Amino acid sequence: MSAQGKFKKDKEIIADYEAQVKEIRTQLVEQFKCLEQQSESRLQLLQDLQEFFRRKAEIELEYSRSLEKLAERFSSKIRSSREHQFKKDQHLLSPVNCWYLVLTQTRRESRDHATLNDIFMNNVIVRLSQISEDVIRLFKKSKEIGLQMHEELLKVTNELYTVMKTYHMYHAESISAESKLKEAEKQEEKQFNKSGDISVNLLRHEDRPQRRSSVKKIEKMKEKRQAKYSENKLKCTKARNDYLLNLAATNAAVSKYYIHDVSDLIDCCDLGFHASLARTFRTYLSAEYNLETSRHEGLDVIENAVDNLDARSDKHTIMDMCNQVFCPPLKFEFQPHMGDEVCQVSAQQPVQTELLMRYHQLQSRLATLKIENEEVRKTLDATMQTLQDMLTVEDFDVSDAFQHSRSTESVKSAASETYMSKINIAKRRANQQETEMFYFTKFKEYLNGSNLITKLQAKHDLLKQTLGEGERAECGTTRPPCLPPKPQKMRRPRPLSVYNHKLFNGNMETFIKDSGQAIPLVVESCIRYINLYGLQQQGIFRVPGSQVEVNDIKNSFERGEDPLADDQNERDINSVAGVLKLYFRGLENPLFPKERFQDLISTIKIENPAERVHQIQQIIVTLPRAVIVVMRYLFAFLNHLSQYSDENMMDPYNLAICFGPTLMHIPDGQDPVSCQAHVNEVIKTIIIHHEGIFPSHRELEGPVYEKCMTGGEEYCDSPHSEPGTIDEVDHDNGTEPHTSDDGIPKGTLVAHQ
CATH class of the missing domain: 1.20.1270.60 (Arfaptin homology (AH) domain/BAR domain)
Structure with a gap:
C-alpha cells in the first residue's frame, strides 16, 4: 500500500x-x-x-x-x-x-x-x-x-x-x-x-x-x-x-x-x-379503612337496634310510661237512691218470667254474635297476615346500585326492571292501601261486635246468676239481706305491672321463684330447639324471623305452654332465636345489672386474658344464684354455637354484637356508641371463657347445658328439668290478657269462643 x-x-x-x-x-x-x-x-x-x-x-x-x-x-x-x-x-x-x-x-x-x-x-x-x-x-x-x-x-x-x-x-x-x-x-x-x-x-x-x-x-x-x-x-x-x-x-x-x-x-x-x-x-x-371500620361499628349498633324494633314491647313501654292514663279505672259502684237497700237484680215474681225470657233471648243472641264475630276474626287474621307479608318483604337490598363493573346506564336499566321500579312500587302501594282499608273495616266490625258481645255477656252472666239464686230462694235457700255498700276510699290507679304476672317484660327472679323453674321454660326450650335444628343456620340471631311467628311462640310461652316441645322441625329457626333474644331484651332487670355495668366495662382495660377472666368471675359470683344459673346455661350454649361458625358465620364476636345490647343495657348518660364496643368485648370474653367464669355443677346446683340434646320423651325426662313446673303454673293469678298479633286484647274479645 x-x-x-x-x-x-x-x-x-x-x-x-x-x-x-x-x-x-x-x-x-x-x-x-x-x-x-x-x-x-x-x-x-x-x-x-x-x-x-x-x-x-x-x-x-x-x-x-x-x-x-x-x-x-x-x-x-x-x-x-x-x-x-x-x-x-x-x-x-x-x-x-x-x-x-x-x-x-x-x-x-x-x-x-x-x-x-x-x-x-x-x-x-x-x-x-x-x-x-x-x-x-x-x-x-x-x-x-x-x-x-x-x-x-x-x-x-x-x-x-x-x-x-x-x-x-x-x-x-x-x-x-x-x-x-x-x-x-x-x-x-x-x-x-x-x-x-x-x-x-x-x-x-x-x-x-x-x-x-x-x-x-x-x-x-x-x-x-x-x-x-x-x-x-x-x-x-x-x-x-x-x-x-x-x-x-x-x-x-x-x-x-x-x-x-x-x-x-x-x-x-x-x-x-x-x-x-x-x-x-x-x-x-x-x-x-379505619373510617369504614368506625362506620361499620356504628352501623352494627343501628342494625342491632333495627333488629330489636318491637311493636309489642313499645306498646307495653308506652303504657308503663303513662300508666296513669292507661291503667283501668275504678269500677262504677251502685249508687242507691234515698236509702234503697236493694242492690241486686230482683228475680222474684212477677218479673222472674220476664227475666227468664230475656235471659234466653240473650243466650240465643250471644251464640249468633259469637259465630259471626269469629268469622270476622278469621278474616281479620288473614288480612293481617297479608299486610304482614306486604310490610316485611325484603326489598331493602340495593347492592345492584353499587356494581362498579357495569356502566351507569346498565345500572339504571337494571334498576328499572327490579322490584323497586316505580311501576312496581306504585302497584304495591295501591294494593297495600286497599288491604289496609279492608283491614280497618273488618277491625271496626270486629270491635263493634266484640263490644256488643261483652255488654250482652255481662247482662247474660248477671241474669244467669240472679235466676240461679232466685231458684235457690224458692227452694228455701235463704240469703243475707243486701246491705248498702260501704263507702270506699279513692285509690290511686296502679300501674299495669301490678295486675300482671309476666314472663316476657317481667322480673326473671320473681318468675323463677313463683314458677319453680330453675331456668325459664322459654330459655331452655328455645336453646334446645336451636341445638337440635339450628346450630348450622347461617346468620342465626342476626337474621330476623317472622314477626307473626315470633308473637305466636311468645304468646304460647306466656300461657305456660311449650310450642317447641314436639320433636319436629316445623318452626322457623330465626323466629325461635328471635323469641330467645326478645325474652332477654325485655326483662325488667337485664341479665347483667346496670349497677355492675362500670365494673364489667373496666375489665376491658386488663390486657392479661387470665386476669380479665378472673375479674369478670369475681363480679359474676356476686349476682343472685338464679341469675348465675341462667347465665351459665346461656353462655355454654353460645360457646357451643360459636364452634359452628364456619357454617353459621357466628363466631364469638358476631354473637357478642347480637347479645351485647340485649344482655347489658347501657345506663343513661353513657355514650351508647362508644360503650357498645366495650359491651361487645365483655360478652365475647364471657362466651369464649365461660367455663372459667361460671361455677361448675358441683359448685352450684342447677341445670347444665348439654351439647348433645334429644327430643321427645328424653327431653321431658331430662334430669335438669323441674318436674311438673309447667302444669303447676297458676294461670289465674291476675295476668294481663293475651293479645293478638295486631295488639287486640284476646282475653276480653274471644274468651267465649
Whole structure:
C-alpha cells in the first residue's frame, strides 16, 4: 500500500473513533435529560397528589361540618320541643332509639371525617412535600456523581485516543525504517553482485581502494538503518501494548458504566422514593379503612337496634310510661237512691218470667254474635297476615346500585326492571292501601261486635246468676239481706305491672321463684330447639324471623305452654332465636345489672386474658344464684354455637354484637356508641371463657347445658328439668290478657269462643 493510501486509512480510523466517542458523549447528555425528565415527572405527580389530598381534606372538613350541623339541627329540635320531658324517656321506644342512634352515628361520622381532614392535611400532604424535597435533593446529588463519572469516562477515552495516536505514529516510523533498511540491503546486495561479475585480476590496482571505501559506506549505512529500525520497532511494540491495554481498560470502563453504573445511578435517584410513597398511600388507606371500620361499628349498633324494633314491647313501654292514663279505672259502684237497700237484680215474681225470657233471648243472641264475630276474626287474621307479608318483604337490598363493573346506564336499566321500579312500587302501594282499608273495616266490625258481645255477656252472666239464686230462694235457700255498700276510699290507679304476672317484660327472679323453674321454660326450650335444628343456620340471631311467628311462640310461652316441645322441625329457626333474644331484651332487670355495668366495662382495660377472666368471675359470683344459673346455661350454649361458625358465620364476636345490647343495657348518660364496643368485648370474653367464669355443677346446683340434646320423651325426662313446673303454673293469678298479633286484647274479645 502506498504512503498516501496508508494516510487515508489512518484518517478513516481516527474519524470512526471520534464518531464513536461523540456518540457516547451524546448518550451521556441524553441520560441526564432522561433522569431530569423522570424527576420532573415525579415532582409533578407529587404536586398533583398534594393538590388532590388538599382538596379532598377540604371536602372532608366541609362534609364533617355539614353532618354536625345536620345532627345538631335535629337534636336542637328535640331539645326545644314542648314535650321534651316526655321525649327524654322515649329512648325506651325502639323506633325512637333507632332515630337517636342515627343522630349519634351522624355525629360519629362527622368526627371521623374531621379526623380524615386532619390526617390528610397534617400527615399525607406533609409526607408528599417531604418526598418532593427528597426527589430534588437526590437528583442533585446523583447528577453530581454522574458528572464525575462522565468526566472519568471521557478521560479514559481521551487517553485511549492519545495512546492510539502514539501507536499509529511509532508504527508508521517503524514501517519507514524498515523500508529504508530494505533499501540499504538492496544496495549492499547490488554492490556484491557487481563485485562478483568483475574478476579481481582484471581490476586495476588504483580502483581497489575506491571500491573498498564504497562497500564500507554501504555497510555503515545498513548498520545505522538496522539500528534505527530496531529502535522504531521496539517503540512500536511498546506503543501497541499500551494501546491494547488502554483499549481493554476503556472497553471495560464503558461496559461497566452502561451495564452497572447507569443502573446504580438511577437507583440513587430512586433512593427511598417508592418506599416513602408506599408509606404515604398506606397512611391514606389506613385512614380510609379505619373510617369504614368506625362506620361499620356504628352501623352494627343501628342494625342491632333495627333488629330489636318491637311493636309489642313499645306498646307495653308506652303504657308503663303513662300508666296513669292507661291503667283501668275504678269500677262504677251502685249508687242507691234515698236509702234503697236493694242492690241486686230482683228475680222474684212477677218479673222472674220476664227475666227468664230475656235471659234466653240473650243466650240465643250471644251464640249468633259469637259465630259471626269469629268469622270476622278469621278474616281479620288473614288480612293481617297479608299486610304482614306486604310490610316485611325484603326489598331493602340495593347492592345492584353499587356494581362498579357495569356502566351507569346498565345500572339504571337494571334498576328499572327490579322490584323497586316505580311501576312496581306504585302497584304495591295501591294494593297495600286497599288491604289496609279492608283491614280497618273488618277491625271496626270486629270491635263493634266484640263490644256488643261483652255488654250482652255481662247482662247474660248477671241474669244467669240472679235466676240461679232466685231458684235457690224458692227452694228455701235463704240469703243475707243486701246491705248498702260501704263507702270506699279513692285509690290511686296502679300501674299495669301490678295486675300482671309476666314472663316476657317481667322480673326473671320473681318468675323463677313463683314458677319453680330453675331456668325459664322459654330459655331452655328455645336453646334446645336451636341445638337440635339450628346450630348450622347461617346468620342465626342476626337474621330476623317472622314477626307473626315470633308473637305466636311468645304468646304460647306466656300461657305456660311449650310450642317447641314436639320433636319436629316445623318452626322457623330465626323466629325461635328471635323469641330467645326478645325474652332477654325485655326483662325488667337485664341479665347483667346496670349497677355492675362500670365494673364489667373496666375489665376491658386488663390486657392479661387470665386476669380479665378472673375479674369478670369475681363480679359474676356476686349476682343472685338464679341469675348465675341462667347465665351459665346461656353462655355454654353460645360457646357451643360459636364452634359452628364456619357454617353459621357466628363466631364469638358476631354473637357478642347480637347479645351485647340485649344482655347489658347501657345506663343513661353513657355514650351508647362508644360503650357498645366495650359491651361487645365483655360478652365475647364471657362466651369464649365461660367455663372459667361460671361455677361448675358441683359448685352450684342447677341445670347444665348439654351439647348433645334429644327430643321427645328424653327431653321431658331430662334430669335438669323441674318436674311438673309447667302444669303447676297458676294461670289465674291476675295476668294481663293475651293479645293478638295486631295488639287486640284476646282475653276480653274471644274468651267465649
